[in-house]
Structures are given as C-alpha cells and as structure tokens.
Amino acid sequence: MTVEQVQNEIIEEFSLFDDWMQRYEYMIELGKSLPLIDTQYKTDQNIIKGCQSKVWVHADMVDEKVIFTADSDAIITKGIIAILIRAFSNHSPKEILEANTNFIDQIGLKEHLSPTRANGLVSMIKQLKLYALAYQTQLN
Amino acid sequence: MTLDLTKIRADFPILSRKVNGQPLVYLDNAATSQTPKQVIDVIADYYQRYNANIHRGVHTLSQEATDKFEEARKTVQDHFGIEKTHEIIFTPGTTHSINLVAFGFGSLLKTGDEVIVSALEHHANIVPWQMMCERSGAILRVIPMTDAGTLDMKAYDKLLNDKTKLVFVNHVSNALGTINPIEEIIEKAHAIGAAVLVDGAQACGHIKPNLQKLNVDFYTVSAHKLCGPTGVGILYGKEHWLKKLPPYQGGGEMIDEVTFEKTTYADLPHKFEAGTPNICGGIAFGAALNYMNAVGFEAIGAYEDELLKNATDRLSKIEGLRIYGETERKTAVISFNIDDIHPYDIGTLLDKMGIAVRTGHHCAQPIMDYYKIPGTVRASFAFYNTLEEVDQFVNGVQKATDMLR
Numbered sequence: 001m002t003v004e005q006v007q008n009e010i011i012e013e014f015s016l017f018d019d020w021m022q023r024y025e026y027m028i029e030l031g032k033s034l035p036l037i038d039t040q041y042k043t044d045q046n047i048i049k050g051c052q053s054k055v056w057v058h059a060d061m062v063d064e065k066v067i068f069t070a071d072s073d074a075i076i077t078k079g080i081i082a083i084l085i086r087a088f089s090n091h092s093p094k095e096i097l098e099a100n101t102n103f104i105d106q107i108g109l110k111e112h113l114s115p116t117r118a119n120g121l122v123s124m125i126k127q128l129k130l131y132a133l134a135y136q137t138q139l140n
Numbered sequence: 141m142t143l144d145l146t147k148i149r150a151d152f153p154i155l156s157r158k159v160n161g162q163p164l165v166y167l168d169n170a171a172t173s174q175t176p177k178q179v180i181d182v183i184a185d186y187y188q189r190y191n192a193n194i195h196r197g198v199h200t201l202s203q204e205a206t207d208k209f210e211e212a213r214k215t216v217q218d219h220f221g222i223e224k225t226h227e228i229i230f231t232p233g234t235t236h237s238i239n240l241v242a243f244g245f246g247s248l249l250k251t252g253d254e255v256i257v258s259a260l261e262h263h264a265n266i267v268p269w270q271m272m273c274e275r276s277g278a279i280l281r282v283i284p285m286t287d288a289g290t291l292d293m294k295a296y297d298k299l300l301n302d303k304t305k306l307v308f309v310n311h312v313s314n315a316l317g318t319i320n321p322i323e324e325i326i327e328k329a330h331a332i333g334a335a336v337l338v339d340g341a342q343a344c345g346h347i348k349p350n351l352q353k354l355n356v357d358f359y360t361v362s363a364h365k366l367c368g369p370t371g372v373g374i375l376y377g378k379e380h381w382l383k384k385l386p387p388y389q390g391g392g393e394m395i396d397e398v399t400f401e402k403t404t405y406a407d408l409p410h411k412f413e414a415g416t417p418n419i420c421g422g423i424a425f426g427a428a429l430n431y432m433n434a435v436g437f438e439a440i441g442a443y444e445d446e447l448l449k450n451a452t453d454r455l456s457k458i459e460g461l462r463i464y465g466e467t468e469r470k471t472a473v474i475s476f477n478i479d480d481i482h483p484y485d486i487g488t489l490l491d492k493m494g495i496a497v498r499t500g501h502h503c504a505q506p507i508m509d510y511y512k513i514p515g516t517v518r519a520s521f522a523f524y525n526t527l528e529e530v531d532q533f534v535n536g537v538q539k540a541t542d543m544l545r
Contacts, residue, residue: 020160020492025543052500053484053514073514074482075544076489 003095006087007103014107023108024076031078035085037069048127051120053077059131065090066135068128080109081124088128093139096132101125143443148435148524151176155524162494165529165536170314170473170520171498172364173345175428179367182427186420194419195393195410209419212426213409216374219429220359221350226408227382229375230417234341235264237360237375238308240412241337242268244385245306251277254303256296256334259285259510260313260320263503265339269308278305285510289316289465293324304334311343315504315518316465317473319343326356335381341365341373345522346444346471348437357381363421368428372421375412382408389414440523444472447521447530454534458541464507464516472521475502478537481544483517489540490517495533 001009017023037046041058048055053074060067068089072078087103088096104110104121149155152174157164166174186208192201194209210225217225231237249255255278257269273280281304283296291309307329312319326336337358343349345366351359358381362373377385387394387405391414396404405411432440451474455461460479477483487499500515501508508515519533 021543024489024492028543053482074484076485077482 003087003091003099007099010083010087011103011106017108020108024079027079027083027109028075029079030082030086031072031075031080034071034078034082035067035069035089037071041069042071048120048123051077051123055081055120055124057081057124057127057131059128059135061093061135061138064092064139066093066096066132068131077120080121083107083109084121084124084128088132093132093136097129097136143435143439143523145524145526149526151178151431152524153177153180159494159496160492165493165495165525165532167519167521167525167529167533168496168498169345169522169525170317170342170365170518172370173367173522174524175369176367176431178431179369179424179427183369183420183424186423191420193416205419205423208423208426209417212422215426215429219348219433220361220376221352222376223352224379227376227379229377229382229409229412230422231360231373231375231412232371232418233362233364233373234339234360235268237358237373238265238337238339239268240375240388241358241377241385242272243388245335246272246276246278247386248384249276249278249305252303253278253305254281254299254301255279255305256281256283256299256307256309256329258283258291258309258320259506260289260291260316260318261308261310261504261506262314262339262341263505264341265308265310266506283309285507288467289313289318289507290467290469291318291320293321296325297328300328300332300334302332304329304332306335306337308337308339310339310341311347311349312340312471313465313504313507314342314473315502315507315516316475317342317470317520318465318467319347319469319471321469322356323354326354330355342471342473345432346437346441348433351376363425363428366428366432368425369421372418372425374425379408382412387411387414391415393417435523443523444521447525447527448472448474450527451519451521451530451534454530455537458534458538460541461537464511464513473518474520475516475518477513477516478541479545481541483515485544486517486537486540489543490533490536493532493536493539495536497533 037056037058042056046056055072057070068085070081154174190201190204192205194206213228216228281299284292322338329336335357338356340359341362344361357378359376364370394406394411394414396406464475483499498518
C-alpha cells in the first residue's frame with residue numbers, strides 16, 4: 001500500500017464515528033498498538049521537543065524502507081504518534097518525504113495541527129520527515 | 141452575605157459561550173480571570189471618547205485621560221491600603237514589576253550578600269533574581285517546601301542571617317494555591333534588617349491585602365488576575381526603597397531634564413514609568429477593582445471556599461486521585477493527578493467537554509521536581525463559577541479517567 005492508501009484507510013475508519021468521544025476512544029486504542037521503541041533508544045536525545053508530554057521516536061531502515069518505533073508518557077499523544085507511524089512506517093524515504101498530512105484534517109484532529117498546540121503534532125511530523133531525509137541521503 | 145450568581149454571571153459575556161459544542165466551564169482563573177462588561181465598557185469608552193497621551197498635554201482629551209489614569213492610581217491606593225499615591229508604579233504586570241526591583245536591587249548588593257526565595261515560586265519570581273545574583277555576586281538561598289505544599293518555616297528561620305538583604309516569596313502559590321504566611325515572613329526578615337518583596341499575582345483576585353498593615357516593602361499585582369485587562373499591573377514599593385533604586389528603563393516621562401552631558405530623573409512614580417504607559421489598561425484596572433469591591437472580597441472569599449471544599453470532597457472520591465497542596469490555608473485551586481495518567485490526557489479530554497483547565501508544570505518546575513511528577517491538572521475557581529460547574533467538572537474528570545484507564 002502507498003502512504004496515501006494507508007491514509008485513506010485511516011480516514012475511512014474514523015468516518016465511522018459520529019462524536020468526539022468515539023474518535024478519542026479509538027485513538028486511545030490505536031495508541032495501545034503502537035510499535036514500541038526499544039528502551040535503548042528511549043533517551044533524552046530522542047525526545048521530540050514542543051510536546052507537553054514526552055515523545056520518543058526512533059527510525060531504522062530495513063530493505064530501503066524506514067521503520068518507525070515510538071513511545072509517549074501520555075495516552076492520547078501515543079494515539080497520535082501511532083496514527084502517524086501507521087501512515088509513514090514501512091515506506092521508502094522518498095515516499096515519506098513526499099507524503100502530505102492532509103488526512104489529519106479529515107479524521108477530525110485538525111485542532112492538533114496548530115503549531116501552538118501543546119501536543120507537538122507538527123514537531124512529530126517534522127521529526128519523522130527528518131529521519132526519512134537522513135536515510136534518503138544515505139541512499140543517494 | 142451571599143453572592144447573586146445569576147446577576148454576576150450575566151456581567152461576564154464570555155461565560156455564555158460554547159466550546160466544542162458544550163457550555164463553557166472556565167476553570168483556568170489562576171492563569172487569567174474573565175472580564176465583566178463593566179470593565180469592557182470602560183475600555184470601549186476610553187477609545188471612543190478620550191483616547192489621548194497623558195501628562196503634559198494641553199488639550200482637553202489629554203487632560204481627561206490623565207485625570208482618569210491618575211484616578212485609577214488612587215483606586216489602587218485605596219484598595220491596597222497604600223500610604224502614598226507615588227508609591228504605586230504602573231507596569232505591564234507582575235513579571236515586569238519583579239524585574240524592575242531585581243534590576244535595581246542588584247546594584248545595592250555586593251558579593252557574598254544573601255537573598256532568599258521560596259520553593260513554591262513561579263518562574264517569574266525565580267529567574268529575575270538568579271539574573272540579579274549573577275550580576276551582583278549575591279547568593280540565592282531557598283526556603284524548602286513540605287509534602288503538604290507549604291513552606292518549611294523552621295528552615296526559613298535558619299536561613300535568615302546578617303548577610304540576608306532581601307526575601308521574595310509569593311502571597312499565594314500559583315501551582316498549588318497555598319497561601320503563604322507572609323506576615324511572619326515579613327516580620328522575621330525585618331527583624332534582621334532584610335527587605336521583602338511579595339508577589340501578589342495569585343492572591344489579589346481572592347484576597348484584599350492591606351499593604352501598610354502588612355508592612356511589606358514591595359508588592360506586585362497583575363490586573364488580569366482580578367477581572368482587569370492583560371498587560372497592566374502595579375509595583376508597590378515603600379517610598380524610601382523606590383527612591384533608593386535606580387531607574388529601570390530610560391525614556392520619556394521618567395526624566396526631569398535631559399542634556400547630552402547629564403540627565404536628571406523625574407520624581408516618583410514617573411521615574412519608573414518610562415514611555416507611554418498602558419493608559420487604557422490602567423483605567424480599566426481601576427474599573428476592575430471597583431467591580432470586585434462592589435461584589436465584595438469577603439463574600440468572594442467565603443463563596444470560593446465553599447466551591448473549593450465541594451470540589452475537593454467530590455474529586456477525592458475518584459479512585460487514584462491525588463491532590464497536591466493539602467493545607468487549610470489555600471485559595472480555590474486544585475492541582476491533581478490520577479494514578480499515572482498524564483495531565484495532558486485529562487486536560488485534552490476535558491477540553492472536548494467544554495471544560496477549561498490548565499495542565500503542565502504551571503511555570504513552577506521546582507515544585508513538580510519535588511513531587512517527581514511531569515505536571516498536574518490544575519482547576520482554579522473564581523467567584524463567578526457555580527456548584528453546577530463543579531458537578532460538570534467532577535463528572536468530566538471521571539469520564540476522562542474511565543476513557544484513559
């Protein structure tokens with residue numbers, strides 16, 4: 001599946017819900033399925049700045065595809081990063097770099113996109129893309 | 141004396157708005173209080189009828205604006221029981237007031253002098269003093285806190301010595317709501333010849349202190365914590381201290397005579413009011429004090445205690461909930477966590493229910509470090525909140541907790 005196809009899949013799942021509670025409950029569920037970061041990478045260096053809660057992200061490259069793992073001490077933040085990772089993980093660096101993030105809007109999480117929000121969603125996206133950029137440079 | 145809540149709430153247009161489709165329950169009053177239409181009207185009136193720069197203007201508008209601005213200074217004087225009008229400096233707020241004193245006081249200190257801060261401070265009452273100590277070579281000492289979120293006063297006694305020059309402490313802790321024993325702190329500091337600055341930002345919306353009676357040397361207030369606008373506040377300082385401190389900023393208004401060889405400074409309070417002040421803000425600050433006095437601080441205090449007691453009792457029944465700051469002497473602030481649920485999660489879900497609280501370290505990281513927590517959820521009440529809102533809040537916290545467990 002392309003990044004876009006995964007994103008459409010997520011949009012479809014979220015379209016089943018008609019109120020915020022169901023959306024957030026689902027997000028919390030998704031957080032529980034987050035591919036967890038190996039404890040050795042759970043360092044201060046890997047913390048994403050700009051979040052009120054702590055978020056750690058790590059990236060590996062396997063067969064020229066970037067695999068993300070992460071964790072957070074807040075459950076909702078965990079859900080948000082899980083959604084992002086589901087969309088971006090297991091794709092080539094180039095695909096990740098070219099992917100847009102409009103789907104966040106469409107799953108009713110637009111409010112989290114503002115750079116002034118304390119959750120740092122914007123910083124998370126930036127960090128995922130930075131990892132992709134680093135691996136892209138390696139491939140070139 | 142009871143409050144007429146229906147009437148009071150009708151004074152605050154913002155309280156009838158909806159947030160995320162739900163009626164707003166505003167419990168972030170320690171961050172900023174809401175503004176009644178009596179104050180909003182004064183702001184509109186200023187810009188519609190007599191907006192002009194003050195002092196020294198020959199025209200009518202300037203004179204009217206000057207009169208109103210100076211009238212506001214008198215209102216502040218009456219409200220806080222201040223002896224002399226010129227002991228009141230209008231500033232952009234508490235942080236600015238503290239920086240003004242820290243800047244000036246630093247020039248009076250020498251290497252090895254000691255100053256004392258409390259462990260319960262907002263960063264605004266820590267960082268300016270650290271900067272002052274770096275410049276002057278003075279040593280910063282800290283009054284430790286206890287598990288209950290109060291100051292360890294025995295430790296304070298031991299910190300005081302003949303090198304102590306200044307003590308700065310907040311009247312009320314912003315993160316926990318603890319009312320500090322400032323009377324005792326002031327008396328003991330004075331006994332060894334040290335001055336005291338009290339940061340009144342969190343107290344002034346709930347308590348009406350008489351500064352002359354308190355005998356405090358400096359006291360700071362922000363108007364937006366007591367139903368006034370943001371960007372304005374005061375520094376109160378005893379006359380002899382304000383005369384001793386050098387000016388903080390140079391500019392218009394603060395001068396007596398200027399030549400390129402030498403400038404002499406204006407008398408108090410203008411010496412510390414460089415540039416065009418927040419004229420409208422100052423006038424609105426006066427209006428806010430008038431509004432709150434009309435409601436009555438005694439009634440406000442009693443009613444807020446009732447809200448606090450009710451909310452504390454009911455919240456405490458939620459399994460795993462811990463309240464930080466458990467002293468009898470506190471304002472209507474509840475700082476809490478539930479098990480190891482991150483405060484950010486609770487705050488986010490409460491917001492979806494229209495309930496505004498604050499989450500995080502509340503600009504008081506040393507307190508969070510003491511409890512070894514990343515932050516808390518803080519609900520802070522004002523006299524316009526209702527028992528029904530306490531209900532909605534407690535139910536909201538329960539609902540959020542159920543979702544997150």
